[in-house]
Amino acid sequence: MTAAPQPLGRLAASFDRIVCGITWATQVAAATAYLGAAGHLSAWRDLFAKDAVGTVILWCSGLCMAALWGISLREEARSYYNRQHQRLYRKAGLLGHVGTLLIAALAASKLPHQVAWFALLGTVSFAAVATWASWMQARLLPDEDQAVVDAILHREAAQRAAVFDASDRERRRARLAVIVESLGYTLNDAGAPTTSPAEPPAIRWTIPAGKHAPLVYFIRNGNRMKIGTTTELKRRIRTLALRPENVALLVAGDQRRERDYHKQFAEHRIGTTEWFAYEGTLADYVHDQTARLSQKEQQQ
Structure with missing residues (x-):
């Protein structure tokens, strides 16, 4: 007798896609709100008249912070199974998010209806941070599965370290050989043959x-x-x-x-x-x- 296929797997996958869509939608909504506040030229007119160079630098800083925020979100979503990288990208993403929010808040302070703008910026920023943290928490692997992944990552890191140590020793020996030859001597490279x-x-x-x-x-x-x-x-x-x-x-x-x-x-x-x-x-x-x-x- 053939058992009927269980829909739980498809349901879980569909639910994960829905949560993923909502999470990214809140990030886009927050970015749109920040751009809406910072994109008003009237908010920067007075600052530009007083200090044009400083205003341009401030705008460039806002763009860099927004780029840092977006890139960190993408990389954290990709490497959620690597706890070390995830924590690093989370901190970088929060830094970029806060920096972008501050630039948008500065622009909103120069616009009419400041209270409404501040309420909007606060709401979308809280929603963006909360939904992202919840989604990342939901994607965490069980401890036993994470232990397997950590062991593999640790093994790859050890292999890279071994390769680096070998190449570093070779570079140091080549540099030492040049120095010794400049002093009129020859570095004795005779050693025990390498055998398997x-x-x-x-x-x-x-x-x-x-x-x-x-x-x-x-x-x-x-x-x-x-x-x-x-x-x-x-x-x-x-x-x-x-x-x-x-x-x-x-x-x-x-x-x-x-x-x-x-x-x-x-x-x-x-x-x-x-x-x-x-x-x-x-x-x-x-x-x-x-x-x-x-x-x-x-x-x-």
């Missing part, structure tokens, strides 16, 4: 289904390794958007053991994160541990 880290033997770790005793996990993603502690490994793997096959090593221990590992492999650490470059002593350690465990399993 040895692949650990294939060990399929048993992932506990629920809560368990603290475990220090080594979970690999490409050429990077994350060293952390958890009591819910299955959930942690999911929040990192990885798979159980990415787990390279598990060690019984708590955060003190984790900190010991962080100190032991500090030379491979990427910034201040829990991610490490999978190379050198870290790769050797994981390889040795997994080889020992694999040999032990074979003997049993």
